[in-house]
Amino acid sequence: MSLLQATEVAKRYGGLAALSDVDLSVGEGEFVAVIGPNGAGKSTLLNVLTGLVLPDGGRVLLDGWDMTRAATHKRVRGGLGRTFQHGRPFARLSVLENVMTGAAIQSGRSELDLRERAMAVLDQMGLAADAQAPIESLSYGHRRMVEMCRALACEPRVLLLDEPAAGLNSAEVDQLVDRLTELRGKHRIAIVLIEHNMGMVMRLAERIMVLNFGCKIAEGTPSEIQSDPAVLSAYLGEGYRHAGV
């Protein structure tokens, strides 16, 4: 049985169908990418999964628990993590404090325990040197990594990443790919990645789902998706097959 399962999820905004009967299933430790043109409903799908938007129809299950209408913080405590499109670390807290907020997901941990857990995550993601720094002193890429650390400190079983490579330079993207690969190897976290950087998607994803105008138009392995005619015309472009990203 899959760890995270969305069935026939639908969401309308007025006359616009942001999502129509979309299914998504993510197994334990699996890496799934969701791609599609802007406005295809990718972020809406993440918002439905995290409870920031309630769907008009369909169900969302996490390890068998029906959380379709559950509050966001309860989903997070149940093992769902997420980062945002442009990175949203808490600006008035230091790097370490940001990550400690995540580690406090389990009640009853001492301050010392929280600190040690947060430091362990920062260490793993290569941010330990910046632990005491205020957020505003960090580069954009580092801020996004802080947010990722905060999400990881919540010990998610499924991590949803909303365009984590947007705004990063190519060296940072390479680093991000390495860290994500490492994470999966160590912790068996399932990852759902929304991304426009096709190089990154094709390197990481085991399975790709393609959305267009709120509908799923294709799903399959990277090589299947790269040669799918519907995907090529809707998103990747006919030239993609030959360009070889």
Added chain:
Amino acid sequence: MSIRFPLLLGAFILIAGLGLSMMLADYHLRLLNLAVISAIAVIGLNFAFGYAGLISLGHAAFVGAGAYGVALLTTLLAWSPWLALPAAVAGTALLAMLIGVPLLRLKGHYLALATLGFNVCFSIVAANWIEVTGGTNGISRIPELQIAGHALGNERSYLWFALVVLAASATVAALIHASRHGRAMIAVRDDETASSMTGIDVPRAKLAAFLLSSVYAAVAGGLFACHMRFISPEDFNYAHSITYLAMLVVGGEGSIVGAILGALLVTFLPEWLRFLGSAYLAFFGLFVLAILIFLPSGLAGIRRPASFSRDGRIKTLALVGASREARQ
């Protein structure tokens, strides 16, 4: 921040206050008492506004609830003030819970207006429910506090007591600030969506901040009632709420030290500038403006990067304008 800072803060308050209490004359001791009591209320407001970002313009009503609680229990029911104080604080917390649950669904300026409305309601009830509150005549003959048979009758001995309460309040506040609960409140002000995505129960964190702020307000109110031994609705009208907010902004929102400095400065400034006469209000307005422009994180921000609370600047300008109007 470790446990050292909260304890040092408490100790510093006691030592500095003790020193001052030996040097000052009676009139200034009275002002210092009022400043210390305000400081406790402002440390409370800091939980709601400074940490959780809840603009409360009804803080004086909670101070009033604590004060009226103590006054009624001691005069009508002849309770000991020591029993009346915790009972009044608990009652105020309950009141804050009852109005907090519906009101905290509102955000920003809507919450500010709703809490302001609550404060106005409080004043109207206190002024018109004559059988209980004595109306605008207020409640007099509130018994004085006694410690081991020693009445805290004069300003100096009362100040010592108030200082102990302030030191304890500040220490507890600093401990909460450095805990997961403090971080959760600060996170909620920064970004509610990201907070819930970090497992924080946002409505609960807001309610906790609001309750804490009302508890500190009630403690301040109880101390005020026992100090003045006479209270009336005027002591708790909405202009006082705005003054508390001005104290917090001048001192530095989000900072406990700032809350105390702000309460001291805004209490003493009118005395130091008495020679200005009616021009004082204009000066005070300019002074607060200067602080907002040059020290946007308040007096406490002198040792912190000024950009820490940039976002508070524009909102508070409007509030300070309102403060001046309300005082006139």
